[in-house]
Amino acid sequence: MRELTSDTITDAVLEQMATTPDPRMREVMEAAVKHLHAFAREVNLTPGEWIKGIAFMTAVGKMCTAERQEFVLLSDTLGLSALVNGLHDETAIEEGTHTSLLGPFYREASPKLEAGTQIARTVKPGSECVLYGRVTDVNGGPLANATVSIWQTGADGLYDIQEQGAAIDYRGVFTTDTNGVYVLRTVKPIGYSIPMDGPVGEMIAAQKRHGMRPAHIHFLVGAPGYRELVTALYLRDDPHLADDVVFGSSGDLAVDLDRSDPNCPIKGLPSIRFDMRLSREGEADKTSGRVGTDPAAIMRSAKTGNGQTHAPAAS
Numbered sequence: 396m397r398e399l400t401s402d403t404i405t406d407a408v409l410e411q412m413a414t415t416p417d418p419r420m421r422e423v424m425e426a427a428v429k430h431l432h433a434f435a436r437e438v439n440l441t442p443g444e445w446i447k448g449i450a451f452m453t454a455v456g457k458m459c460t461a462e463r464q465e466f467v468l469l470s471d472t473l474g475l476s477a478l479v480n481g482l483h484d485e486t487a488i489e490e491g492t493h494t495s496l497l498g499p500f501y502r503e504a505s506p507k508l509e510a511g512t513q514i515a516r517t518v519k520p521g522s523e524c525v526l527y528g529r530v531t532d533v534n535g536g537p538l539a540n541a542t543v544s545i546w547q548t549g550a551d552g553l554y555d556i557q558e559q560g561a562a563i564d565y566r567g568v569f570t571t572d573t574n575g576v577y578v579l580r581t582v583k584p585i586g587y588s589i590p591m592d593g594p595v596g597e598m599i600a601a602q603k604r605h606g607m608r609p610a611h612i613h614f615l616v617g618a619p620g621y622r623e624l625v626t627a628l629y630l631r632d633d634p635h636l637a638d639d640v641v642f643g644s645s646g647d648l649a650v651d652l653d654r655s656d657p658n659c660p661i662k663g664l665p666s667i668r669f670d671m672r673l674s675r676e677g678e679a680d681k682t683s684g685r686v687g688t689d690p691a692a693i694m695r696s697a698k699t700g701n702g703q704t705h706a707p708a709a710s
């Protein structure tokens with residue numbers, strides 16, 4: 396038997412895992428072990444630091460509930476979600492609107508609403524605005540009957556899902572018309588802090604990061620034959636547009652609140668226009684491209700052991 400040392404341990408693990416029948420699982424786990432071992436060697440990881448890391452990951456797991464997904468938040472704040480989104484965008488057969496984070500606050504059970512509906516249950520005077528845009532293919536051809544799911548925070552900077560037992564608010568599912576246009580009423584979103592009362596918040600505070608996200612509205616768009624799009628619009632005048640704590644914002648997704656847009660389908664209100672281009676479906680779209688999910692779906696999946704955590708948006 397060979398002697399195991401800090402130099403030979405990596406190869407010993409890889410040899411033992413070489414029996415993995417699933418080739419993709421073998422590839423991913425081999426790389427994970429190589430990089431984990433390399434990380435430990437690079438920082439000369441001490442036993443105390445290792446146990447602190449284990450305690451941190453345990454705390455992240457314990458913070459997860461049907462309303463909160465702390466692991467998605469951890470992935471987001473480490474830039475891993477944005478990286479996986481970027482890698483996914485590169486697999487599209489056409490360049491459509493870029494992906495942004497699904498985040499930890501997506502909820503599958505959003506109501507289907509008529510065009511023009513106000514999605515906020517309460518609207519403070521002066522905060523109402525119109526949100527509209529066109530969903531097209533990459534050549535600008537309209538996509539009729541596309542499903543456009545939208546969610547955002549309320550005026551307090553919280554999602555409905557963060558308020559215990561809260562009813563559905565600030566979210567809804569709309570359908571595009573024959574010109575590919577969706578339109579709804581909402582309130583102007585504001586920037587907000589990610590939840591700072593858990594282990595991820597402690598990490599952010601320890602790193603002296605501000606924890607803020609720029610004002611944004613999330614979108615999940617589906618149309619038969621096209622790649623599902625998970626993205627978000629960002630308000631250009633937000634001071635944190637360039638230093639989003641979860642690395643979701645980018646210049647190509649930034650839009651303005653317009654007080655006199657002659658093309659707005661609902662007159663008399665300020666408006667935000669956000670057009671989206673969808674790539675045709677390709678080989679890479681046989682599996683979901685979502686990075687994040689409804690926290691309740693993750694809890695269900697953990698209980699049943701079923702890896703399927705969501706249904707396609709276009710269904």
Ligand SMILES: [Fe+2]
Pocket residue numbers: 498500611613
């Ligand atoms: Fe968000």
